[in-house]
Amino acid sequence: MEFNGILNIDKPEGITSHTAVSRVRRLLGVKKAGHSGTLDPLATGVLPIMVGTAVKVSDWLTGHNxxxxxxxxxxxxxxxxxxxxxxxxxxxxxxxxxxxxxxxxxxxxxxxxxxxxxxxxxxxxxxxxxxxxxxxxxxxxxxxxxxxxxxxxxxxxxxxxxxxxxxxxxxxxxxxxxxxxxxxxxxxxxxxxxxxxGNFTAAASIPLDTLLNMSTEDIHGLIMPAESIFSDMEIVTLPPFFERLFKNGAPVFVHKLGRSDIIEGVLYRIYGSEGFFALGEAAVIDGLDAIKVKKFF
Structure with missing residues (x-):
């Protein structure tokens, strides 16, 4: 069973954030795991832990309010x-x-x-x-x-x-x-x-000790997809041809998508045939509105 996504953990007092991540990593048997911002041992509360491929969103999650x-x-x-x-x-x-x-x-x-x-x-x-x-x-x-x-x-x-x-x-x-x-x-x-x-709250978090006593199947059901941290961004879905271009690093001109609501400088969730795969940033290229690659996931 693969684990890729974010767990909203309630960190207990008395341990470091690094210790909390290490315990989750060992429990799930994943090689990659990280957290969204250090909580001192004195502190408790929300500690989103990213596992598997979701570690790619760490820079974005740590930037949340x-x-x-x-x-x-x-x-x-x-x-x-x-x-x-x-x-x-x-x-x-x-x-x-x-x-x-x-x-x-x-x-x-x-x-x-x-x-x-x-x-x-x-x-x-x-x-x-x-x-x-x-x-x-x-x-x-x-x-x-x-x-x-x-x-x-x-x-x-x-x-x-x-x-x-x-x-x-x-x-x-x-x-x-x-x-x-x-x-x-x-x-x-x-x-x-x-x-x-960000959108992760203490009310919806799972106490670390509770998580450590759950089955891996139950834990799998609690993992949120990495894209959930971008839920406030609008979606742009690319047809197969433009999806291939975008995945090769080429910008996609907005008029070819039939969109007129793209705003320069704004970030968008990019979806393709298999769902979410990137963030795109709206920009003006050669005088035309376009969406360029910001980050692949």
Missing amino acids: KGYLAGIRLGIETDSEDITGKVIAAYNGTLPSFDDFKRAAESFVGKVQQIPPMYSAIKKDGRKLVDLARKGVTIERSPREIEIYSINAIQDGTELFLEVACSKGTYIRTLCADIGKCLGCGAVMSSLRRTKV
């Missing part, structure tokens, strides 16, 4: 910006009110510059920042533009949470720390659950 539910603790700062790190500062004053916390959090909505944390998988001169951080080394990092689409501040008894929708590359630990700096009291991330990656 994400959703998180994060616990945040005011009044302390750590070297890792989360609760697992070494405390480097503690605030002795009166902590801000919930309303002040809410206003500070909401001020981060929009496009903002964020400095990646030292405790991250980003590489500098071939070395991961986290490896340097564990040796006590801190280096200068350039800020990166991210976008926070929405933040909902939540109070549950004495605990505070942030419900965040954001772009790829956003570090929620750093967001918590930055909110703490904005309030003047410091803050760390105390918990993290990823609730969404």
Whole structure:
């Protein structure tokens, strides 16, 4: 039985994303497998795992927007910006009110510059920042533009949470720390659950432990086709002649397909006699609207 597609896994706390992928790879007996973006051991939630030929869509899946539910603790700062790190500062004053916390959090909505944390998988001169951080080394990092689409501040008894929708590359630990700096009291991330990656949601995910106890036949029925991550793109179906041309790398002129609704710069799902096989990008070539190859799958 072949396994090619995407499994929407709910990663448990206490293991790395790499460990989760390794367990799925061994379970299914596949050579190729990968994930859509690292979740720290502290974090739980949505971890789409691509197996078999679906690893080809990894670059596209990691670029999807994400959703998180994060616990945040005011009044302390750590070297890792989360609760697992070494405390480097503690605030002795009166902590801000919930309303002040809410206003500070909401001020981060929009496009903002964020400095990646030292405790991250980003590489500098071939070395991961986290490896340097564990040796006590801190280096200068350039800020990166991210976008926070929405933040909902939540109070549950004495605990505070942030419900965040954001772009790829956003570090929620750093967001918590930055909110703490904005309030003047410091803050760390105390918990993290990823609730969404693109169209993959926590509600539809499968706990990793549950998956490991399922039969391969049942697992096969849970695997989603790789093309499912492109469900928001329109379909262009090529007749056999143009399919052959396209598969050889040649652009296809839109007027020959009888289409007048193709928009320059937009990506399309390309289908042929055996279904989905590529992404195409609309472009103007020699003054005519055409679709050129973007990526084969």
